[in-house]
Amino acid sequence: MSEMFSRNVPDSFDVLKEITIGIAGCGGIGSNVATSLARCGVGSLIIADMDQVEITNLNRQYYFQDDIGKTKVDALRTHLLNINPDLKIITHFGKVTRRNYLDLFKNVDILIEAFDLADEKKWLIEGWMKNQPTIPIIGGSGLSGLGRTQMLKVQKSGQLTLCGDQESDMSEGLIAPRVIMVANMMANEAITQILKDQKS
Amino acid sequence: MITVNNRDQLEWSPNMTVRDVLNHMGHTYSLITVTVNDKLVEDEDYDSFIVPDHALVSVFHLAHGG
Numbered sequence: 001m002s003e004m005f006s007r008n009v010p011d012s013f014d015v016l017k018e019i020t021i022g023i024a025g026c027g028g029i030g031s032n033v034a035t036s037l038a039r040c041g042v043g044s045l046i047i048a049d050m051d052q053v054e055i056t057n058l059n060r061q062y063y064f065q066d067d068i069g070k071t072k073v074d075a076l077r078t079h080l081l082n083i084n085p086d087l088k089i090i091t092h093f094g095k096v097t098r099r100n101y102l103d104l105f106k107n108v109d110i111l112i113e114a115f116d117l118a119d120e121k122k123w124l125i126e127g128w129m130k131n132q133p134t135i136p137i138i139g140g141s142g143l144s145g146l147g148r149t150q151m152l153k154v155q156k157s158g159q160l161t162l163c164g165d166q167e168s169d170m171s172e173g174l175i176a177p178r179v180i181m182v183a184n185m186m187a188n189e190a191i192t193q194i195l196k197d198q199k200s
Numbered sequence: 201m202i203t204v205n206n207r208d209q210l211e212w213s214p215n216m217t218v219r220d221v222l223n224h225m226g227h228t229y230s231l232i233t234v235t236v237n238d239k240l241v242e243d244e245d246y247d248s249f250i251v252p253d254h255a256l257v258s259v260f261h262l263a264h265g266g
Contacts, residue, residue: 025266028265114266116264117264117266118231118262118264119231121266125260125262126240139260139262140266141260141262141263142261142263142265143265143266144263155260157235157258157260158238159238160235160240162260166260166261166263167261168263170263170264171264174265179265
């Protein structure tokens with residue numbers, strides 16, 4: 001076992017290194033979920049996003065001043081490999097659409113929904129549930145504003161897990177603490193589901 | 201009796217649809233995902249999908265932000 005993961009949850013390394021997780025969107029949710037999954041020892045990530053890093057992203061997303069102007073997928077790939085050089089990463093620079101998402105994420109063990117807009121969250125979650133009914137999807141909804149930590153929850157039904165308060169809207173502003181908390185709730189759910197599946 | 205979001209209990213009635221459940225629960229959000237007994241029910245089926253007695257109904261509200 002790699003020394004890097006010697007303090008991981010016992011017996012997790014050999015399972016997680018064989019796992020592939022897809023992440024649709026590399027903004028506040030996606031970049032922070034990816035970072036946590038890399039630190040946990042997930043073996044492969046497929047990351048997709050159409051944007052470049054802007055200075056307004058730096059208040060909550062896992063990017064740095066010298067990333068500005070780079071594509072998010074390339075910048076994130078660099079950071080993830082700095083955490084774990086053995087991580088396998090497939091990047092897709094471009095929009096995730098109804099036409100391409102099944103192909104982009106066809107071999108994943110779990111899909112992370114990390115879009116900005118609610119209507120996009122809906123088509124991805126429901127499209128995935130219809131077309132990949134045995135593969136879990138974990139989404140984020142309601143991570144805006146400040147405070148209300150006790151409102152953050154995990155709701156599950158079948159293959160769908162949704163993290164967040166399901167109420168706050170990005171018109172309240174998006175700032176690091178709540179965004180990163182929800183992202184890490186999602187990463188925690190992903191890892192937990194994988195390890196539970198392995199035991200059952 | 202049906203259970204909504206693992207919390208609320210609602211008296212079941214014959215021919216109760218997903219739309220009836222949403223109306224009873226006062227859901228006004230425009231962007232939601234609904235499951236009945238862990239299976240997705242699509243928007244276009246809210247008025248026709250009959251919720252069986254003892255069903256577990258989950259309503260997920262999707263808010264902007266990511």
